[in-house]
Amino acid sequence: MVQRYVESINRHYGGTDISARILAALQEAGKDVNALTRDDLAAIDEFHSGGREATRRLAQLAGLSNGMHVLDVGSGVGGPARTLAAEFGCRVTGLDLTEEFCRAATMLAERLGLGDRVTFRYGNALDMPFDTGTFDVVWTQNTLMNIQDKSRLFKEVYRVLRPGGYFALQSI
Numbered sequence: 622m623v624q625r626y627v628e629s630i631n632r633h634y635g636g637t638d639i640s641a642r643i644l645a646a647l648q649e650a651g652k653d654v655n656a657l658t659r660d661d662l663a664a665i666d667e668f669h670s671g672g673r674e675a676t677r678r679l680a681q682l683a684g685l686s687n688g689m690h691v692l693d694v695g696s697g698v699g700g701p702a703r704t705l706a707a708e709f710g711c712r713v714t715g716l717d718l719t720e721e722f723c724r725a726a727t728m729l730a731e732r733l734g735l736g737d738r739v740t741f742r743y744g745n746a747l748d749m750p751f752d753t754g755t756f757d758v759v760w761t762q763n764t765l766m767n768i769q770d771k772s773r774l775f776k777e778v779y780r781v782l783r784p785g786g787y788f789a790l791q792s793i
Contacts, residue, residue, distance in 0.1 A: 639698070639725040657732050659707060666700030666729075669763040675791060676701045676762065677708065683789035685709040689757040692716060692781060694746045694774075695764025699726030699739065705760070706730075706738040714756075715741040716749065747773045754783045762791040 643665065644654045652661045659666065667673040685691065687710030693702045696715025699722075705711040717723050723741040730739040744750045747770055759778045768774050778788050 637721065639721050640728045643698070643725060643729070654732070657729075659703060659733060662700065662729065662733075665698065666703065669701075669791070670793060671791070673700070673704055676704045679760075679762070679789055679791050680705060680709050683758055683760070683787050685711055685758065685789075688712070690714070690755070691758045691760050692749075692751070692756040694749075694759060694761040694778070695767070696726060696741060697722050699729055699741060701760070701762055702726070702739050702741070703730060703733060703735055706735050707733075711738070711758075713739045714751075715739065716744050716746060717741065718743075718745055747777060749777045749781050751781045753780050755781050756786060757783055758787045758789055760789045763793055765790065765792040 647657065647661060648654050663673070667676055669675065671678070685705060689711045691705055691711045691713045693705070693713055693715045696702050696717045699715050702713040702715045705713050715723070715726055717726070720743045723743045726741040727736070730736050730741070742750060746764075746768060759782055765771065765774075782788065
């Protein structure tokens, strides 16, 4: 059942080249796609309630600091991950169920010069492709409502956190 859900999500979003669509929309808006800034991406980058300010506030509440390794569960096209890397000095791994989102997130991180601090992996939050104790912080913004089996999710979050690590979340 889980595999069918994953396949349906990727069929729904995977048929479009989101990277090309983002770049075309930015170019149409008068942005130089060869010299993008995070502000150029503001309309799409933090597409969750509260936008970039909510990301900054949650990062402050979680005590994020330079060098921490953060897992962004449900990273989408990577806006919060890029904010955590650029403004808080974190090394961020994004995890998303949609391969196309991971490709777009990677492309945008590279264009913004953050490819060395932000990476994106295709995978399921209920079966995370990471070793036990890998992350200082597991992070998620407005993703929990899309995950039915929260017990399994929370077990995975606990598993991939290092001892003493934090789970930082924003949910509606």
